[in-house]
Amino acid sequence: MRIAIDMDEVLADPTSKFIKLYNRDYGVPLDTILDPGNEIYHHVPEHANNKWYDYINEKGFFRDLPVIEGSIEALKKLQEKHEIYIVSAAVEFRNSLEDKMDWLAEHFPFISWKNIVFCGDKIIRADVLIDDRSKNFEGFEGRKLLFSSPHNMLITDYERVDNWQQVLDKLL
Amino acid sequence: MRIAIDMDEVLADPTSKFIKLYNRDYGVPLDTILDPGNEIYHHVPEHANNKWYDYINEKGFFRDLPVIEGSIEALKKLQEKHEIYIVSAAVEFRNSLEDKMDWLAEHFPFISWKNIVFCGDKIIRADVLIDDRSKNFEGFEGRKLLFSSPHNMLITDYERVDNWQQVLDKLL
Structure with missing residues (x-):
């Protein structure tokens, strides 16, 4: 998957x-x-x-962001059973690209460059998309998991996950 | 399309x-x-x-590359009828990302950031993929157009286009 x-x-x-x-x-x-x-x-x-x-x-904004709790361990576990791709709408912000590459290399070194996608529209083929922005689900044909974030708490149209443990419970 | x-x-x-x-x-x-x-x-x-x-x-390698003949006019024409996305396996080379953004902004300013994808594997959903590397056709479900380049001239498995006029003849 x-x-x-x-x-x-x-x-x-x-x-x-x-x-x-x-x-x-x-x-x-x-x-x-x-x-x-x-x-x-x-x-x-x-x-x-x-x-x-x-x-x-600003250059550097994305370089030292905190890691969301449980995400590193969760991705390691998911990667044992599934194909994992990081898909970020990074090209909206030209200055974020290198920072995001370096941040991923630091915190998720087990993710290959082959499995990274920086895009605008998320025109990807995948079985599951985990995202906090429902606009990214438009046109996506797989299973959509809305990752809870303050800005999306009023949205009720999608299957929701509140944290990485809930993702693991659903996908492992 | x-x-x-x-x-x-x-x-x-x-x-x-x-x-x-x-x-x-x-x-x-x-x-x-x-x-x-x-x-x-x-x-x-x-x-x-x-x-x-x-x-x-090297930083700057991709910033001043020549534009392939006929490509700017061809993309303008294709964009009138179709949805156009630029999909480059740029994340293999971290230092190429900003150069590629800036190069596109200079030569293809009519392409929105929403229509740019920098990736490793090309896990995209599209009807047509125009590429010079046949490895990028693996797993792609749409029509594959192999854009001629010296390194791929011995490959016979794919529909081939030698230049942008031939692309227009096929897709317009």
């Missing part, structure tokens, strides 16, 4: 990095918890709404 | 760049014509056989 796995908010945690940067620049509290259905930019002063776009385009 | 198009030796011409660099470093004549079935490294002094790997990993 071929399993495609998104990066941001599934393997990597950009939200906590955003909060750190907003805190540095605007004094937003570090313990911000996002309301269900909200994006990070809904939780910052209005004049800073678009600042996340500046942050995300 | 969704058409996926490879970059190297289909849109961009790395071979002439290799020849230029080999000429600079080893005095290989600039007018080298590759024998059918041969790769560029079959045409250089033995001690320089693996040098192409150094060249290709």
Whole structure:
């Protein structure tokens, strides 16, 4: 079985990095918890709404993101039985590409370059797609697993997984 | 119809760049014509056989490649009727990613970031794949068009196109 796995908010945690940067620049509290259905930019002063776009385009933004809990061990286990591909919509952000390669090499060295896809639209063929953005499920023909993230908590149309243990329970 | 198009030796011409660099470093004549079935490294002094790997990993190698004749106009025409995606096995070479983005932005600005895929294995869903490497056809379920390049001239298993006019004749 071929399993495609998104990066941001599934393997990597950009939200906590955003909060750190907003805190540095605007004094937003570090313990911000996002309301269900909200994006990070809904939780910052209005004049800073678009600042996340500046942050995300900065070289280095994606290089030191925290790893989502349990993801490394889960991918190792999944890889024993399945074909694993990392599929990230990285080409939206030109400056993220090298950072994402280096981040994967650091935290997921057991994933070959052959199994990495940086794209815009996710026009992939796979049996399962694990993603936090439901827009990436459009046109995807396999099983869709919506990985819980604050911004998608109001969406009810998809099979949901809240963490990597739940993914393992479903796919192993 | 969704058409996926490879970059190297289909849109961009790395071979002439290799020849230029080999000429600079080893005095290989600039007018080298590759024998059918041969790769560029079959045409250089033995001690320089693996040098192409150094060249290709250098930052900037992919930034100033010549554009394959007729490709820009052909993609504009194809885009009027079809969904066009650029699909390059770029993640093998980490240092090529930004160069390839910038090269596409310069020569193919009418291709959106949403329509770019940098990958290892080409696990894409499309109706047509135009590629010079037959290995990329493995597992691909759509129509396969082998774009002629010296190294693939001995391969007879696939529908072949010698230039972009022939692609237009087949797909428009």
